[in-house]
């Protein structure tokens with residue numbers, strides 16, 4: 001059996017189309033243009049690429065993009081002052097501080113200084129608590145993207161056994177909360193989990209969010225299971241030439257695709273969904289800020 005490929009690139013394009021339609025409606029019917037502010041401290045090359053891509057896609061769906069690039073040595077007080085200014089700015093509906101921050105900055109303090117209503121990454125402690133108690137919150141973008149793809153593929157997730165490999169605050173834990181919210185029976189696995197292959201083999205849904213290239217082989221997958229590969233790992237690719245590299249996930253795609261019922265590729269799976277969900281969250285935040293009905297299908 002060869003698995004259905006869950007095409008995150010196409011799915012993300014669909015989300016962006018829905019976001020753009022909602023932005024247009026907000027502009028014409030309400031005279032409001034949603035705005036997303038992205039703050040980048042320092043010059044980490046990967047972060048620069050992400051921030052550029054976020055800014056470009058924000059503008060493409062018709063929203064305002066505000067980029068704030070700060071020196072790597074920016075004092076914490078200056079960053080907090082900028083966030084306070086963005087919190088107070090009615091043209092800004094979403095605020096994202098690109099992580100990781102330079103080591104002299106306290107990430108928790110910075111994230112928790114963002115107005116929770118504008119916290120489109122969903123990392124503020126208030127949003128974490130709201131999600132954990134099943135209340136309306138801003139939902140972290142990567143797990144939200146995974147959930148949307150799962151709902152699209154399965155319809156109802158109720159009663160399915162889900163295993164989330166990885167317990168980070170940005171992927172694993174919120175992913176588990178979302179699956180629980182959709183009535184899955186959820187197991188969270190991590191580096192201390194005993195008999196990980198057996199744990200994974202029980203799952204109808206496997207979410208791999210570990211950061212270890214091709215760690216989950218096909219023989220860990222229950223036949224017919226749905227596999228969502230969050231990992232993004234760069235490995236050497238000598239077949240492409242000397243010094244060349246390629247991206248792989250946390251799942252060994254070539255063996256897993258022969259066993260799974262459905263699987264996300266890397267690249268082109270979860271990755272494109274993350275920015276699409278950031279745009280979706282910004283529209284949701286804008287509607288909530290203005291007391292307007294939230295668009296259907298753009299949040300959890």
Ligand code: NDP
Pocket residue numbers: 142165166167168169170171172189190191192193196209210211212230231232233270271274
């Ligand atoms: P973290 O490093 O924060 O967390 C990794 C998790 O994996 C930890 O909980 C760790 O367990 C667990 N782990 C590590 N080794 C093993 C092992 N051998 N067996 C079982 N579990 C293990 O990573 P993130 O959650 O931030 O990211 C995970 C992956 O997802 C990365 O590849 C990252 O690049 C990618 N990513 C992709 C995004 C996208 O847009 N597609 C967005 C965000 C991340 P423990 O807690 O015990 O240490």
